[in-house]
Amino acid sequence: MYKPLADEIRPDSLEDVVGQRHILGKDGMLRRIVDSGQIPNMIFYGPSGTGKTTVARIIAQRTKRSLRKLNATTAGIADIKKIIDELDTFLTPGGVLLYLDEIQYFNKKQQQSLLEFIEDGRITLIASTTENPYFCVFNAILSRSTVFEFKAVSPPDIAKAVQRAVDIMNSRRDRPLSLGEGVLERISSACGGDVRKAINSVELLFSAAGERQEISLEDAAAISQRSAMRYDREGDEHFDILSALMKSLRGSDPDAAMHYLARLLEVGDLIGACRRILCSASEDIGLAYPLAVPIVKACVDSALQLGLPEARLPLAEACLVLATAPKSNTACLAIDAALSDVRAGRTGAIPRELQNVHADGTGFEREQGYKYPHSFPHRGVKQQYLPDELKNARYYEYGDNKTEQAARRYWEEIKK
Numbered sequence: 001m002y003k004p005l006a007d008e009i010r011p012d013s014l015e016d017v018v019g020q021r022h023i024l025g026k027d028g029m030l031r032r033i034v035d036s037g038q039i040p041n042m043i044f045y046g047p048s049g050t051g052k053t054t055v056a057r058i059i060a061q062r063t064k065r066s067l068r069k070l071n072a073t074t075a076g077i078a079d080i081k082k083i084i085d086e087l088d089t090f091l092t093p094g095g096v097l098l099y100l101d102e103i104q105y106f107n108k109k110q111q112q113s114l115l116e117f118i119e120d121g122r123i124t125l126i127a128s129t130t131e132n133p134y135f136c137v138f139n140a141i142l143s144r145s146t147v148f149e150f151k152a153v154s155p156p157d158i159a160k161a162v163q164r165a166v167d168i169m170n171s172r173r174d175r176p177l178s179l180g181e182g183v184l185e186r187i188s189s190a191c192g193g194d195v196r197k198a199i200n201s202v203e204l205l206f207s208a209a210g211e212r213q214e215i216s217l218e219d220a221a222a223i224s225q226r227s228a229m230r231y232d233r234e235g236d237e238h239f240d241i242l243s244a245l246m247k248s249l250r251g252s253d254p255d256a257a258m259h260y261l262a263r264l265l266e267v268g269d270l271i272g273a274c275r276r277i278l279c280s281a282s283e284d285i286g287l288a289y290p291l292a293v294p295i296v297k298a299c300v301d302s303a304l305q306l307g308l309p310e311a312r313l314p315l316a317e318a319c320l321v322l323a324t325a326p327k328s329n330t331a332c333l334a335i336d337a338a339l340s341d342v343r344a345g346r347t348g349a350i351p352r353e354l355q356n357v358h359a360d361g362t363g364f365e366r367e368q369g370y371k372y373p374h375s376f377p378h379r380g381v382k383q384q385y386l387p388d389e390l391k392n393a394r395y396y397e398y399g400d401n402k403t404e405q406a407a408r409r410y411w412e413e414i415k416k
Helices: 029-036 052-061 077-086 108-112 115-119 155-171 183-189 195-207 217-223 236-250 254-266 270-288 292-306 312-324 330-343 402-414
Strands: 042-045 066-071 096-101 123-129 146-149
Touching: 029 052, 042 052, 052 066, 052 096, 052 123, 066 077, 077 096, 077 108, 115 123, 155 183, 155 195, 183 195, 183 217, 195 217, 236 254, 236 270, 236 312, 254 270, 254 312, 270 292, 270 312, 270 330, 270 402, 292 312
Parallel strands: 042 123, 042 146, 066 096, 096 123
Antiparallel strands: none
């Protein structure tokens, strides 16, 4: 029966696990916990191919507990009950270490069925998830578990696993294959921090080698095409990239903005990019450069009409305009402050002068008395616009940019 190379060469000790030095290094917290032999309930959170399953297996081997493994995509309550029925029997004399893969696919009832047993220690839970556990794991489980984050593995660390895979594949051939210049680096960097993906690439390259004596850089590039991208339209990576794009625009870093825009466009997320760019024009540039809004709107409209790949051109232009434009968030602060008052119930009656004229002559004690600003010099006249309860409220403060300071000087002069 065929067994993928990535599964075949899984490490048997923590020393052989590549990456994750922040938790598995000499002073790493997870390493120290495993060495102590007192294994708590744990949740492993991180991208696929970063060693979560491997570490769980190693922990199981180093304890006296029976290992049971479930995948939440296919398991259900019946599978959990089967494990529970084994407790306190000769099948599980030291208790059970349950490795629950993809716990985010278990609903609340399924997760809660484990509570009693992980609380009294008969089941030690090690759950893994590629999604943020604070969003997908219920609080009752979280409060009884320790969360460890697994990070994407760096190319130098992946290179060690790739070289090991190459050596194993060569040991099975009559004529070993050599790696062309740059092949090791290409495979290690093009997998997006996923060790499994890198090892699978090695296996495929050897399978396709035929009578060749060398794996070329062209073959490595072909098999790893676009594989460095980690992206889940509904997951953390989606929102992280969108957030990074907007914060790069806000931080006036055109190079970072180009990088994150490229990552969005490479996976075809045209709508996500357009929404964040449009938002940034009003939220971060705002009144410092009001023309940014129509410019960006025109670029977004062009991008949506063109579609990819041509859409990259107007969107790149929009991002560079925003990243290099002066910044002001006064509009954002002003509306948020006003919303805060409204949501807190601080509203009050609209001044009589501002009410609709339909109210005139219907029993009100006086006529509206509205002063039409265009009938006065400089198109302005003093009258109360806010309700009495808020007449001294101040929501908008002029920004320190050229445009808003010019407006401030103009109105200060008029209001004299």
